[in-house]
Structures are given as structure tokens and as C-alpha cells.
Amino acid sequence: MNQDAGTVESRRLGLDAHGEARKFVRLLQCSQCARPYRSPVTLPCGNSLCRECLPEAHEREGISYPDIPNRRKGIQCPFPSCEREHSASDCNVDVALNKVMEVIAEVFARYENIISNKLRAQGDTDVQMQEQVLGEVLDEKAESETSLPRGRLLAAYILAMQGQLSLDSDTIKYDSGTAAESERSADFTMMHDISDTALPQVDCQVCYNLMLDPVTTFCGHTLCRVCMSRVLDHSLHCPICRRVLALPPTIGLHPNNKTLVDLSNTLWPDMVKARRETVAAEEQEIAQGDMNTPLFVCTLGFPEQPTFLRIFEPRYRLMLRRCLEGSREFGILMYNRYSEPQGDLGPVHFYQIGTMLRIVRAQLLADGTSLVETVGTERFRVTRHGVADGYAIGNVELIHDVNLAEEERIEAAETSQPPPADEEDVHAQIARMPTVDLLRFGQEFVRRMQGRSANWLQQRVLDIHGQPPDDARLFPYWFASVLPISEEEKYKLLDTRTVRDRLKITAAWIKRIESQRW
Amino acid sequence: MTAPLPKRIIKETERLQTEPVPGISAQPHDDNARYFDVMVQGPDGSCYEGGVFSLELFLPDDYPMTPPRIRFLTRIYHPNIDRLGRICLDVLKNNWSPALQIRTILLSIQALLGAPNPEDPLNEAVAKQWKENQGEAIKTAREWTKLYAQPKQ
Numbered sequence A: 001m002n003q004d005a006g007t008v009e010s011r012r013l014g015l016d017a018h019g020e021a022r023k024f025v026r027l028l029q030c031s032q033c034a035r036p037y038r039s040p041v042t043l044p045c046g047n048s049l050c051r052e053c054l055p056e057a058h059e060r061e062g063i064s065y066p067d068i069p070n071r072r073k074g075i076q077c078p079f080p081s082c083e084r085e086h087s088a089s090d091c092n093v094d095v096a097l098n099k100v101m102e103v104i105a106e107v108f109a110r111y112e113n114i115i116s117n118k119l120r121a122q123g124d125t126d127v128q129m130q131e132q133v134l135g136e137v138l139d140e141k142a143e144s145e146t147s148l149p150r151g152r153l154l155a156a157y158i159l160a161m162q163g164q165l166s167l168d169s170d171t172i173k174y175d176s177g178t179a180a181e182s183e184r185s186a187d188f189t190m191m192h193d194i195s196d197t198a199l200p201q202v203d204c205q206v207c208y209n210l211m212l213d214p215v216t217t218f219c220g221h222t223l224c225r226v227c228m229s230r231v232l233d234h235s236l237h238c239p240i241c242r243r244v245l246a247l248p249p250t251i252g253l254h255p256n257n258k259t260l261v262d263l264s265n266t267l268w269p270d271m272v273k274a275r276r277e278t279v280a281a282e283e284q285e286i287a288q289g290d291m292n293t294p295l296f297v298c299t300l301g302f303p304e305q306p307t308f309l310r311i312f313e314p315r316y317r318l319m320l321r322r323c324l325e326g327s328r329e330f331g332i333l334m335y336n337r338y339s340e341p342q343g344d345l346g347p348v349h350f351y352q353i354g355t356m357l358r359i360v361r362a363q364l365l366a367d368g369t370s371l372v373e374t375v376g377t378e379r380f381r382v383t384r385h386g387v388a389d390g391y392a393i394g395n396v397e398l399i400h401d402v403n404l405a406e407e408e409r410i411e412a413a414e415t416s417q418p419p420p421a422d423e424e425d426v427h428a429q430i431a432r433m434p435t436v437d438l439l440r441f442g443q444e445f446v447r448r449m450q451g452r453s454a455n456w457l458q459q460r461v462l463d464i465h466g467q468p469p470d471d472a473r474l475f476p477y478w479f480a481s482v483l484p485i486s487e488e489e490k491y492k493l494l495d496t497r498t499v500r501d502r503l504k505i506t507a508a509w510i511k512r513i514e515s516q517r518w
Numbered sequence B: 001m002t003a004p005l006p007k008r009i010i011k012e013t014e015r016l017q018t019e020p021v022p023g024i025s026a027q028p029h030d031d032n033a034r035y036f037d038v039m040v041q042g043p044d045g046s047c048y049e050g051g052v053f054s055l056e057l058f059l060p061d062d063y064p065m066t067p068p069r070i071r072f073l074t075r076i077y078h079p080n081i082d083r084l085g086r087i088c089l090d091v092l093k094n095n096w097s098p099a100l101q102i103r104t105i106l107l108s109i110q111a112l113l114g115a116p117n118p119e120d121p122l123n124e125a126v127a128k129q130w131k132e133n134q135g136e137a138i139k140t141a142r143e144w145t146k147l148y149a150q151p152k153q
């Protein structure tokens, strides 16, 4: 196997294979029977124990939903940190941990074989050899006669196998004899052997890396936490056995597989570290890279107006999760259904100008979709765009209004134009109206429509968007949020630089509505 | 944006080269490691026997969360493959799982050549022929294989 963290010689272990042999073997011991895990089950609380050591299932009480036959049986969790009742159907053999334990058992068996063959060859009279390999448990005098093969690791493992190494016994008296150095090297060789042979068993089947923060499903399958949450974005089924995952809707509530975490930190500490750094760097790249604005191509949003979204597409679930962990902001863009050219970007699938939305509230529903309440902040233009994990990201520049002096200058220039040649020219009239009149024109229209109980001004709408604002800067955004006209028409508001331009657009809409041309 | 190639794709590609599947090859393009030229041999005993079919396979940006996109480039007479080379195969759609891989998908496609399923057709005309006159359909499939799917020198 070609591994990231180098060869056996250079790979670091998380503990001293010789000096901390007892500590390592403890990681392999079931807390219930003190033997190395046999067909381990990892419980929903992240603790593991042998399948045989599962407490007897009892009929669960007070549970009427979901009334599935195999969920009626419960198990009282024996771990003091949990003590909850787990559904018996959620307690299945942990496939990865089981394989790791099998591999470790094979490695030890191999060394034991080599040693016992050697012993046999040298004959039982070779006292010195026997002394070398002798180990005994201090606090269990009865076992002091047990003859054990070479190395502390193997000695402790075999004691555990025989059920003679209680979990809390810290001291094993190893007979260091004359060849302490060879024992030490035997321990290191064995430990590296375990590290090598167990590694393929903790390969995540989604990312093909060492599992980082392993999460074990109730069906007994394990993936990295990040991979599991990506899978959940797409499907509620286990990718390996296709059973319904039935994990909590937020994977964050599901604990890591504690035993696998401890073993990984011990056997492959550098790989765990490297993996964690890579994952962090990837997230960082997406959060702070050149194209760092997540883009949701969906609909129009307006500054300081609420937008409610339902996020159900897998790629956008991931985007939402990243946003919630980061800046809580993303850009919303309208879908370019007619493939109109968008400046330098060409006929991309979105309109080039959008609005940044800040997440006010996000509610995750049981089916994995989310209801998101947002409020618009700034407008922006996409200058470059790319893709991250299926959703659009981009480099954006914010669009700001001109300053007040410029706004005033433009108003003065426009209102001082001579009257239009054609008195019927609506646009020419609008262009000459003072900014405040343009606002009033809009507000009066709204009032008139309210008087006529227009549908789009029902209480329900006003509850969401509020009363028409007096702020001329915001009135057009509010108006566009409630007025039932085409999105393409509303889009014009986003590419404005003056309050006055926006009010002219809304005034033109009103003129068109009043002349019944819509 | 050209994101670095995920470890998974690198490993899958490596394994396709080092442990090739008999009768199947997949070669990534030099300029696009997500785009593969695929060759699948018609299974022995099937009406595609002796044929070498080329396909194109593309790993989308969110692979393996979404399945590879794959289609036949060689013309083929098959009830589950349409005129554009698109393939009707459950594991390429709803039954995709990120635990599957390029290798397993190509094996499924090879198996589909060995077991056409006119009950779940993508190509209605071919499926109809397959159901009404299987002998004739198989004959056509053989002819097409000779005509379009001969290994290039």
C-alpha cells in the first residue's frame, strides 16, 4: 500500500509501543468483558462493546411511534456516560471496527506462532528463552504461572484474550530479562505491523481517505463525518447497505465512533492530523479563496427585504451548512432562463447582478430540507464564477449608490430640462419629476391600491414585508418585493446607481399598470 | 476554477490502471482527469460478442455524491440504450450510491450487454422488436456489432 504518511520506518505512533503497551491493549478491550472486542457493536452513543456483551433486550415501553416490530425491543445502555435506552435494531455489528479487530488478532496470532514455533524448536529446556518471554499480572497472583510469549504488547493482548487482564489493572510485571532491547523492538515491529495491516480497514468508502471523525450508522457502517453529512444531503440511505440511515437530521448530534477515533489517533496520528488539515484547508479555500461568495441561483432578492427560501437540493444543503458555519451570507441570483448574455461572463445560467442575503433563521426539517429566512444586504455583480461541490461560487464586486452630492447633481440636471416636446411621452415626464415626487407617486399608488383591496397588498403580504417605507432609497425594493410583475422587469432595479433611477423605474411600472398596458 | 482532483478520483484512476477489469478499459484524458475514454468488450455468449464499444465517461463536480455521466459512442442495438447512447441503468440514476465506483458501473454496463431488459426500455422501437421477434432483434444486434463495433487496428 502506498500511504501518505510514509513507510513503516518513518511512521510515528501515537504512543510508545513498548512503554505504553498496556495502554494500547486497553483500547482493544471491551469495557464489559475486558476481552478484545468480539464482533463489536457501536451504539448510537458512540461507545462500543461485544455483541455478546449487549445487555439483554427488553420490551420498550411508552413508544408507539414508529411502531416497527424490530424497534419494540430496547437495550439499556451500560455506559455510565450514556445510560439511555437504545433501540435494539440500532445496535448492529460495527463492520469497520470488527475488521480492525480481526486484523489485529491475526497480527498477534502470527507473532505468537512464530514465537511458539521457535520455542518448540529450541526445546522446553531453553530456560533463558522462557524467562525472556515471561510476563505476569501483578494484581492477579493466580496467573503468575502463565507462560507468555515475547514482547509486552503480545503478552498483554494474550492476557486480555484469556480474560485475565482486568480493565483497570495498570501494572503488568513484564520480565525484562536480559534482552530488554529485543522486547522493545518486538513491540515496535508488532505495532507497526498492526498500523499497516489495519489501515485499509479504516479507508472511507466515499473519499478513499483515512476516516476522519468516523461516524457509525445504526446499520454498522462507518464514514468520515464530513462524508456522512454530504451523503445525507443526497439521500437518506446508507451508501453501503442502502438501509434507511435514520440518523438525526443534523449529523452534528450524532457522536463519533469513540473506539475508532482512539485507535486512529494511536495507530495513524500523522495521517489523522494531515487529513484534518486538508479538510480544514479545503473549507478555508471555499470560504476565503479567490471565489469566496456562494451563489444560490434561484430568484431575485432585494436589499433590506426579506426572502424566504426552501433549500432542498443536495448541493445547496451543503452550501447552506457552510454558510451557517461561516459568514451566514450568500448571494442570490436570478436564473437566466432565456440565456441572455451577461457582460463578460457571456450567456451564463444566471443574471449577473444579485443581492447578498444574510441568514436570519434556518430551520432544518426532518426530511433534510431547510426553511431559511433571510434579509437582503448589498447588491453585487459577479465578475468571475466557478463551482464548488456542485454549487456556484464567484468573485463579486458590490454595487453601491452614488454619493449624495452626485445624487443631488443628477436630480438638479434632470429636473431642469426643458419640458418634453411630446407631452404624451411618459418617460420624458418621469425623467423630469423631482425625486420626492417620484416617491410620493409610488406611495400614493400603493395607498390607492390598498383602498381597492388589491390582492398583492393583503395583510399577509404586509405582515412579511411591512408597510411601504418612507425611505426613498428602499421604497422601490419594497415595491418590487410585493408587486406581481415579471422578475425580469424587477431585475432592472438591481443595476441602478441612484435612488432616483430606481424611483423612475417604479414610476414607469405604475404608469404602465395605470394605462392597462400590462 | 480548477479545484485539485479529489484523492478518490486519483485512487480510482490508479486502480483502474493497476488492476484492470477484463474486457474493460478506462483512460482519463490528459487535459481533463475527470473525462475518460472507455472501452467495453461485448460479453462472450451475448449478441455483442466480439464487439468493442467505446463510451465516454465524465465525473461531475460533485462525484461521488452524484453518479458518473456515461454514454455509448459506438452505435449499439440494445433496448436499454437509446440512439444518443444514453443508458437506462438504475445504478446510474436512483440507485447510485457513493460507495459504488467507476469500476462497478462499467461492470454493470457490461452485464447489461449480456442481459438486455426490454421490460424497462429506453429505446422503445428496439424493445418492441425484442419482445415481438427476439430472434430478429438478436440478429440485428449481431449485425450492428459487426458493422459498428469492430476493434480498430
Ligand SMILES: [Zn+2]
Pocket (backbone or CB within 6 Å): A043, A044, A045, A046, A047, A077, A078, A079, A082, A083, A084, A086
Ligand atoms: Zn449509549
Ligand SMILES: [Zn+2]
Pocket (backbone or CB within 6 Å): A030, A031, A032, A033, A034, A035, A037, A038, A049, A050, A052, A053
Ligand atoms: Zn465484551
Ligand SMILES: [Zn+2]
Pocket (backbone or CB within 6 Å): A204, A205, A206, A207, A208, A209, A211, A212, A223, A224, A227
Ligand atoms: Zn470520507
Ligand SMILES: [Zn+2]
Pocket (backbone or CB within 6 Å): A217, A219, A220, A221, A238, A239, A240, A241, A242, A243
Ligand atoms: Zn449501512
